[in-house]
Amino acid sequence: MSPTQELRKTPLNAVHRALGARMVDFGGWDMPVQYSGIIEEHHAVRRGVGLFDVSHMGEVEITGRQAFDLVNHAATSAVSKMAEGQAQYAGLLYEHGGFVDDILIYKVTPEHYFLCVNASNQEKDFEHIAALRQSLGYDCRVEFTSPRYAQLAVQGPLAAAVVQQLTPVDLKTIRYYRFADGEVMGLAARIARTGYTGEDCFELFVAPEHAGALWARVLEAGAGHGIKPCGLGARNTLRLEAGMALYGHEIGPDINPVEAGLLRNIDLNKEFTGRAAVVRCAEKGPSRKLCGLEMVGRGIARDGYEIHVDGAAAGWVTSGGPSPTLNKNIALCYLPAEAAVPGRTVQVMIRGQLVDAVTVNPPFYKRAK
Amino acid sequence: MAYPENLRYTKEHEWVLVEGDTGTIGITDHAQSELGDIVYVDLPAVGTKIGQGASLGSVESVKAVSDIFAPVTGEVTAVNDALTAAPEMLNQEPHGGGWLVKVKLGAPDEVGKLMSAAEYQAYIGA
CATH class of the missing domain: 3.30.1360.120 (Probable tRNA modification gtpase trme; domain 1)
Known part of the structure; x- marks a missing residue:
């Protein structure tokens, strides 16, 4: 800005x-x-x-006779399975499969869906959904309600x-x-x-x-x-x-949900924007995947740091820092799919030095039930 | 927190305490406050020769990593190893127990060009 x-x-x-x-x-x-x-x-x-x-988070509300049809087409998740009073995590995708944003859908009534979206994406999300409504011609209203x-x-x-x-x-x-x-x-x-x-x-x-x-x-x-x-x-x-994605780090316009490990938030048995690209990537297998890292050597992997696998630059850190709960230095990163399996030793380039880290499956922390 | 009169300060928020031909180097209270919880300190080995303004190592908070620049030219004679186990000492005692390294001064004249406590406080708007 x-x-x-x-x-x-x-x-x-x-x-x-x-x-x-x-x-x-x-x-x-x-x-x-x-x-x-x-x-x-x-x-x-x-x-x-x-x-x-x-309160910086944004809100977009969809109301009317075909509110469900629009939300179900815009979002990756199984909106049809939602009960009133239920929330669901979903992706909003471009046709090429990259993320417009990740959102929470709240089903207020069958004709009213309340979307909570990322602060910095709220205008973009609203415009994306409003444009989709127009192109599909659905009978519903898309409102930007963040100020409320x-x-x-x-x-x-x-x-x-x-x-x-x-x-x-x-x-x-x-x-x-x-x-x-x-x-x-x-x-x-x-x-x-x-x-x-x-x-x-x-x-x-x-x-x-x-x-x-x-x-x-x-x-x-x-x-x-x-x-x-x-x-x-x-x-x-x-x-x-908790291994949760942050837009601009783990997900973004150049990352699709298969790579981000978010297939469980996708309903492939319905039509939605980006579905064809997601299916292609899932069938072929993604070339890169989101993975967790725990530092073995001294040092903290930070966003954007390069990761080396078998002696060559092969991936990058998306988010990293100290974990106060685990008292370890942890990170999320993208690695070639074959390296994104737990137990691999890789190296993070930290300020000109390669430091050992080991791959793990996120989340790093899970609360006791 | 008070800025001791016997320290000299840099625009990059380091301080140096001169005693004879030894300079003890640290970061200022303002610097630690800006960084927040410090979780990691990377310091040079004893014997390392450093020029004024060159990178002396780094300090990492939960959020970010920051370079530390040498306020004076010299050769490292001691490193505060206690910071490895207790980096939070940099937050708690930035002008004392949280010192980083001691150097044998290579160019003692440099010290006079650094800021006094009053000048530094004016610089940071304290």
Whole structure:
């Protein structure tokens, strides 16, 4: 973005600054990267509970008689299998199979789908879906509704204990990847058991004017549970441990879902944009695949670092850093398919030196059920 | 945090403490604060000769890696090995226990051109 353009702000921007958060430019958004420190915030989410402002995420809503047909054609996943009140992870693809974005679909009613999309892709996603509607001629409406929502994520094993204090909705009735529309603090809210950390999780969508009050009330309700406000730094280390993809790193316009290991989020028994390319790649077998790495030698693999297999440059790191939970240095990377199997020793070029690492299957961390 | 008067500071946020012909080198409180949780430190071996402004090694936080530049010319005579096991000391005591290396000064005149504590604080807007 050009320096003359102002950074976009969530409704909680002043709250973050008052808390002394370190703010960064995240894809054009002025967002908190940390409050007390990334490691402390990371542990709060793994061991207790953390609160994130994720209001930068975008929303696109599809309503009308053929809302299902449009969503089902745009998204890779089995939208037909969704129940009302269910959420589903999916890819939005180009015809060539690369990612427009990865999204969460929330089925509100058979004629209303609510999509939560990545902040930096929201306009692009909206235009992609709106163009698809036009070309298919489906009878439904595509709306860009990001300005109507603030989104707070309460994440961690104690998340339910905190959120339950704020709502009459029995959270035990909302299973993982389900949601309910109800009241939080007496205000209309969408309460979703979804998240991006690998822990138990709730995401609360509320009107932006109520974000400040809700933020304060969640912190108050969580005080006895050691809740911490958490920034995008911890969000990234948590999702990396959980092996979750981040647009611009593990997925993007030049990567297809077969390469990214996301075939389980694809329903090949239906038509969708990009299906032919995905089928071709799946039948032929991808030439490269997403893989996990654990560093063996001293050093941290960072995004973009080159990986050597059998003495030659063969892949690259997509996300890497220290894992505070495992106390290891971990990474996700692309490797030639034949090398992307667990137990291979490879080398990461770290600042001019080749350092040993071993391949592993992500996720690096899985919570106990 | 206070910036000790007896240290000299660089624009790249390193400091040097001169005692006789030895210079002790570290990074400033401002630098550690900007980096956040430091998890890894890469330092040169004893005996390495380094020119002023050359890379002395690197410091990595959870988020990023940063070069450390030598504030003075010299030969490394000691390395703070405690940082290998406890890199967080760089966050906790940047101007003390978190020192990085000691060097035998090769060009003592260089020190006078570095910033004083007051100049450095003005530089970072503290």
